C-alpha cells in the first residue's frame with residue numbers, strides 16, 4: 001500500500017462495525033390463533049435490548065418448523081447478526097440439504113426477517129429505508145371475505161351466492177376497496193357445468209353488491225385441474241377480477257401459462273414456490289401476471305428481493321401471500337414500500353379478536369380505503385407482547401380436508 005494514502009474520514013457506522021456483536025439465541029414463540037399457530041421467531045444478540053422479530057407460520061407443520069428453527073440455530077448462534085446474506089447462505093447451503101423445502105425455507109424466512117429487523121434497529125431506520133427508501137406514498141390492503149374469519153372465508157358454500165354478496169358489501173362498508181373470496185369449489189379433474197355456474201353466480205353477486213370500482217379476487221386454492229381452471233377462468237372473465245389465484249396446481253407451470261394466455265384476467269401464483277429457479281420458469285413461461293411469493297416461506301427478505309428483481313424484469317406484479325400473523329404483515333408492508341412492482345398487501349384482521357394485543361405496530365391502517373403509509377420506526381417497527389402470546393399456547397390446527405363426492409381425495 002502507498003504510504004501516502006489518505007485515510008477515509010471517520011464514519012460513525014465504522015464504530016458499530018468494529019464492535020464485536022453476536023447472536024446469542026434463536027427462539028420460537030408459538031401463538032395459537034384458531035386456524036393457525038403463529039410461529040414468531042426471536043433472534044437475540046449480546047447487545048443489551050437488541051433483538052429481532054420474524055415470523056415462520058406454516059399451517060399444520062408447526063412442530064416441524066419449530067424444530068427446523070432449532071436446527072438452524074446451531075449454525076448461526078455465535079455469528080455476527082449483521083452478516084445477513086452470509087447467514088442466509090449458511091442456512092441455505094450448509095448441512096448438505098438445500099433449505100428450499102417448505103418447512104426449512106419457512107424457518108429460514110423467520111430468521112432472515114428477524115435479522116433484517118435487527119439491522120434496521122442498529123441503523124435506527126425502518127427496513128424499507130435499508131433498501132433505498134419508500135418508492136410509494138401508501139400501500140393499499142385487501143381483506144378476505146369475512147375479514148379472515150375462517151367460517152366466512154373458507155366455509156361459505158359456493159351455492160350461497162347471496163351470502164357472497166353480503167360479505168363483499170360488508171368489506172366495502174369496512175373501508176376496503178379490494179377483497180378476496182373462495183368462489184371456486186373443489187372439483188374433480190373434470191366436471192360439467194354445475195360448479196362453473198355456481199362460481200359464476202357467486203362472483204356475479206359480489207360484483208352486483210359492490211359495483212365496478214371495487215377490486216374482487218378469487219382464490220382457487222389450486223383445486224381445479226388445468227382443464228377446470230380454464231373453464232372457471234373463462235366463466236369469471238366478464239366480471240373483471242383483479243386477479244385469479246392458483247387456478248391449478250402451482251407445480252403445473254404449463255397449465256398456469258395456458259390459462260393465463262386464454263383469459264384476460266391476470267393469473268396469480270407463487271405463494272407455495274420457494275426455489276429461485278422455479279420463479280425463473282414461472283415468469284419465463286408467462287404463467288402468472290401476479291407473483292404471490294410469501295415473505296415467510298420464500299426465504300425472507302433476502303430471497304424475496306431476488307425474486308422481486310426477476311418479477312420486475314418480466315413486469316410481473318407483486319402481491320405477497322399473507323394470511324398469517326402480524327409480523328408477517330409488518331414484513332409485507334416494509335417490503336412493499338421498497339418494491340416498485342408491489343401492488344397490494346393481503347391482510348386478515350378478524351381471525352382472532354385479540355390480534356392487536358399480541359403486537360404493537362408502528363403503522364396505522366386508515367379506515368377510509370384501508371391504506372397504510374410508511375412509518376419511521378426502526379426495523380419492522382413492531383414490538384411483541386410475550387405475556388399475551390403465552391395466553392394462547394400451541395393447539396393442533398383444525399383439520400381442513402376435502403373429499404370428492406365419490407370419496408376420492410381432493411385439494412383443500
Ligand SMILES: [Mg+2]
Nearest residue numbers: 219221245271
Ligand atoms: Mg392463495
